[in-house]
Amino acid sequence: MSVELGLAFGAALEARDAKAALTQANANIHYLNGVVDQQAAENAALKARIAALTTQMAVQQADVAGLRAVVGTFKQTHPNSHLLADTGRRFKDGDVKSQATLVYEKAFDTKARELGIQNPEQHRVD
Structure with a gap:
């Protein structure tokens, strides 16, 4: 080649x-x-x-x-409404938790759990 x-x-x-x-x-x-x-x-x-x-x-x-x-x-x-009454419970900072607050917390926690949030109380002010 x-x-x-x-x-x-x-x-x-x-x-x-x-x-x-x-x-x-x-x-x-x-x-x-x-x-x-x-x-x-x-x-x-x-x-x-x-x-x-x-x-x-x-x-x-x-x-x-x-x-x-x-x-x-x-x-x-309506400052004298039963919804604004002191429940004897307090926020962590010492502020009063009214009956309206307890209604809110219950509804918040229920809906949050429905949506899959395991610890709803960790996601709201307390």
Whole structure:
């Protein structure tokens, strides 16, 4: 075999190997583009879910503000209501727990447990 033929054969092998490597690289790129597209779709879905939950939380905070305003008005207009009476129980800071507070705590704890919260008392002021 002549040197020229040997060099041509070697070049052909290198070209074949290079083509195979490029084909594999293109397959890898195609696969990874699919992964990136999938991740982008998942990220978009998560961003939409976060936006919906943020709105839901804002609405709940607005609802709480409205309910606190109602309770404040009730306390001012009905200071002698049995709902505001001292139950003998106290918050950790020593403040009085009224009958209304006990009603709230019971409802809060019940609903929290329904929603899967194991220790609801750890999530409310006491």
